[in-house]
Structure formats: structure tokens, C-alpha cells
Amino acid sequence: MTPIRIGLLRLADSAPLVVAQEWGMFEQLGLEVQLSVEPSWANVADKLAYGLLDAAVLLPPLALALSFGLRGKPTPLLVPMGLSLGGNAVVLARDTAPGVTHPGGDALAAGQALVGWLRAQAEPPRLAVVHALSTHNLLLRHWLARAGGDPDRDLRTVVVPPEQVVEAMRSGRIAGFCAGAPWGDQAQRQGVGRVLLGTSSIWPAHPEKCLAVAASWASAHPQALHALLRGLLRAGVLCGDPQQAARVAALLASVLGLPEAATRQALPGGDGVERIRFGDAAWLARPEDATWFARAMQRWGWLGLQADLAATVGVTYRPGLLASALSDEGLQVASMEASRPF
Amino acid sequence: MNVLLADDEPERARDLARLLATDPAINVVRVRAGQLLADAVAAQAPEVVIVDMARPDRDALEAVRQVSSFHPRPIVLFVDEDDPAFMEAAIGAGVSSYNVAGAALSDVKPILRAAVALFRQHQQTRLDLRQSERRLRERIAIERAKAMLIRERRMTEPEAHRLLQRRAMASGQRIAEVADALLRAGDGAKA
Numbered sequence: 001m002t003p004i005r006i007g008l009l010r011l012a013d014s015a016p017l018v019v020a021q022e023w024g025m026f027e028q029l030g031l032e033v034q035l036s037v038e039p040s041w042a043n044v045a046d047k048l049a050y051g052l053l054d055a056a057v058l059l060p061p062l063a064l065a066l067s068f069g070l071r072g073k074p075t076p077l078l079v080p081m082g083l084s085l086g087g088n089a090v091v092l093a094r095d096t097a098p099g100v101t102h103p104g105g106d107a108l109a110a111g112q113a114l115v116g117w118l119r120a121q122a123e124p125p126r127l128a129v130v131h132a133l134s135t136h137n138l139l140l141r142h143w144l145a146r147a148g149g150d151p152d153r154d155l156r157t158v159v160v161p162p163e164q165v166v167e168a169m170r171s172g173r174i175a176g177f178c179a180g181a182p183w184g185d186q187a188q189r190q191g192v193g194r195v196l197l198g199t200s201s202i203w204p205a206h207p208e209k210c211l212a213v214a215a216s217w218a219s220a221h222p223q224a225l226h227a228l229l230r231g232l233l234r235a236g237v238l239c240g241d242p243q244q245a246a247r248v249a250a251l252l253a254s255v256l257g258l259p260e261a262a263t264r265q266a267l268p269g270g271d272g273v274e275r276i277r278f279g280d281a282a283w284l285a286r287p288e289d290a291t292w293f294a295r296a297m298q299r300w301g302w303l304g305l306q307a308d309l310a311a312t313v314g315v316t317y318r319p320g321l322l323a324s325a326l327s328d329e330g331l332q333v334a335s336m337e338a339s340r341p342f
Numbered sequence: 343m344n345v346l347l348a349d350d351e352p353e354r355a356r357d358l359a360r361l362l363a364t365d366p367a368i369n370v371v372r373v374r375a376g377q378l379l380a381d382a383v384a385a386q387a388p389e390v391v392i393v394d395m396a397r398p399d400r401d402a403l404e405a406v407r408q409v410s411s412f413h414p415r416p417i418v419l420f421v422d423e424d425d426p427a428f429m430e431a432a433i434g435a436g437v438s439s440y441n442v443a444g445a446a447l448s449d450v451k452p453i454l455r456a457a458v459a460l461f462r463q464h465q466q467t468r469l470d471l472r473q474s475e476r477r478l479r480e481r482i483a484i485e486r487a488k489a490m491l492i493r494e495r496r497m498t499e500p501e502a503h504r505l506l507q508r509r510a511m512a513s514g515q516r517i518a519e520v521a522d523a524l525l526r527a528g529d530g531a532k533a
Binding site: 039040041042043046047049050051052071072073130131132133158159160161163164168173 | 395402403419423426429430433
């Protein structure tokens, strides 16, 4: 059996893949998996598009962009499950905008204060996100717009790889960033910046990473897909357990080279401002969440208004594929009202 | 035509810059060490950008097709939808390419072709080098194993060689693997 090639980035929320591989869950299920740690989202997207990867940990907006054909010919993908919720931090550089705080968890007030500060600067300050088509970028823009700002004018959005944001902030190239764990906590630990708030303050329990599978691979290997989902369910249970967090952090440090202490802070039970949630509700790939991301992309002019959202979301987001894997694992997802950004 | 080159491998970058510069119509500029890719694009206004796929900062060029005050000439990912084999070859070689929106395929593709060919060449050289190094290591292991047999079991060189060969055939392994196993079993052990 040829190994399943799965792409991922060096981020804490790649944990379910790494755990399933390194702690034998894939092996138990008879799966041979080859993890491909990529340096960029573009690499993951290109390799999925041209069949060099069968699946990947992916950002939902990027998965949708591939399905809609925003990066060339549409790449048919399936998203059968989510992998994580939340976990991203909005961070401001040390000594920057000291009056901008997040008292009492009022995200709107914090956003208004930030917009006020942005507009008071001589030039639009640079805030970094990890990719244009990311949850980070869309949530940041939603938040600033709700607070009365104009995300295209009040700031200059730049894209910096997650592992370079701390250095970019230290060297003064950016005034702030929105990036995934462990980089927010790492910036704070190193005294380079402070975490203003987590993206969960903007959209509680928002979907963060999903599993995206090449549709062609999925239709050729339905049993392998089923086993893959089961393996990730097992890993999700473990990653979601605060008692396992120290072990998981050590594993991520060893396999992905992430800073262990900062990673530990962002895992369940950690003391970071923002924590990643794995398992349970994170597993649901909700079409209505995908529609929110697609509409947001339309709002900013990245996706044409004539695009058929229902059709593309419907063919891409396939939570039904998870049902039999859940029952085989004896798991249930407690039904939860879909949350929305504030 | 301005071509911006983002490649951290100094020899390869130098070779590609030289290759492209043979075309008088092309002006090659290289991204400086530590310079943000997006800043280099803004400063140089290239028609084409060649980026080493091993670089994490290629995501900086994924900006969607938007024209705003900050992106007067948006750079977009190069995609030849009619030539997936070529796209696959480029990815296999580790080259990604971007061009200013609206640039003609016929202007951009030859540059990318040259980059893919050159990256492939370097990839092959690296593979050849690794293979040579491996062969050398194996030769050394075989010679050491034979020396051990000669010393420990008072064999002649041809006898030692035949032992390794026989064992390789019997176990379906290569002679080098048999030699490694013998050396691992240690001096004095009657393996």
C-alpha cells in the first residue's frame, strides 16, 4: 500500500497529525502515512493541487479558495472533519499602542481603541498575518471593521511566516501580528510583544484548522479515508486532554522543533491568553462556517459575487463522512449551536 | 523585464541569475538576505518572481488579485492550467513562480522553464553527490569488514570477500549491508 502523503506546517495545531503518526494510532489502524512538513501554505496548496499530497492540515479559507479555483484551476477537495478551534493570538509589539487593552473581555472596545491608534499613526502600521487566505486575516478584518475601521486603509497587512513573526516584531518591521500558537506566547515570553487578545474573543470557538483531502484520492481510497478519520479522532481525544498536554508539547518540540514552553501554554490546560481546542466540537466541519468564510472573502473582493457558494461549499464540506468513523470509535459530538463572530 | 529571484542557495541563485542574464531583455535582481519578500517586490516592481519553494516567505506573494493603494501592480501565482505536467515538474524541482497580473504566458513561461531546468540540475548534482558519498561509505565498510575477517579469522582477502558475497546471496542483502552487520556485531564475535 502506498503511504498516504499528508502535508502540515510547523504549528501547535498540527498536533493531531503528529500524535496519530508518532504514537501509533495510524499504525494500529493499518495505515501507512508519510507526513510532509512544509515551510509554507502555498507549498501545501500547490502540492494538493498537483497530486503531490493526498491530504493536509489546512486553513478553511485556503481550502475553499482551492475549491473555488482562486489559485488556478479548481482543486476538488473534501473537508470531512475539523481538527481544531481557536488558538490564534493578536499581538502588539512592546511599547506599541500602550493605551490599547482588552479589559473585561470587551473585544469591541479593544478593537475601537486599536482602530483609533492605527488612524493616529503617521503611516498605516504594518500588521502581519500568516497568509492572505487565513482565518487570522478574515477574523482580524472582521473585528476591525466591526470596530469602525477600514482594514484596507487603516493598516498595511503583510504576510509573514508564523515562525518569523517574533523576529519581524523584534526588528521593528511589524507593529503587530495575528498568528497561530505558539508564536503569540513566544513573543510575550521573550518580551518582544504582548498578547492583546485571542481570536476566540472575536469568534468564540471558531474553526481553525481542518483536514482537507484530495477528492480524487478520497474516491479511490474510501477505506483508507475512513481509517484516517478514525486515527485523527483518537489523536483528537488525546490532544484535547489537559493531562496529556505536557507530553504533546514535548512531542511537538521534538518533531516540529517548536518552542516547548510556549507550546504548552497554548494547549488545553495551559495558561496562555488563547488556547487551542481539540476534539469534540472541533471535529465538526460545518458548511455554515465555510459559508461564513466564503462570504467574508466576497466582502473583501477576493471571491466574485457571482460564485455559487452553496454548490461549492456543499461539495467540499462533508461532515457526513465523519459519522461512521465517530460511531466506530464510540464517540459522539455533543450538539452545539453554531457560534458566530461578535 | 525585471525578474526578482528569491533563492537562499547561493550557488544555485548565482547560476540562475547568470543564466537569465544571458538574455539582454532580462534584468535579474536578487532578494537581499533578511529582506522581506513583499518589500523586495514593492521596491523592484518585477514582472516575474522566481521563489525557491523551501522558503517560508513565499506566502507573502499569495495576495489575492486585489488592486488597492498598496498593490498597484498585483503579483499573482503563475499557473499554466493547460500544462499540468509542467506545473508538476516545477513543483518537483522546488521552484514556484509569480508574475504581474496580466503578463503574457509566452513571456513568463520560458523564464520559469529555465529556472526549473537549473533547479533540477542542482537537485541532480546533490543527489549524485549523496550517492557518491554513500558509495564511498559502503566501500569503506566493506574494506573494514574484510580486514576484520582477515585479522579475526585468519582469512585471505579472497576468502573474506567470498564470505561476504555468500552471506549477501543467502540473506538477499547487499554486500555493504552484510559488512555493516558484521562490523556492528563487533570484534571477536563469531557472527
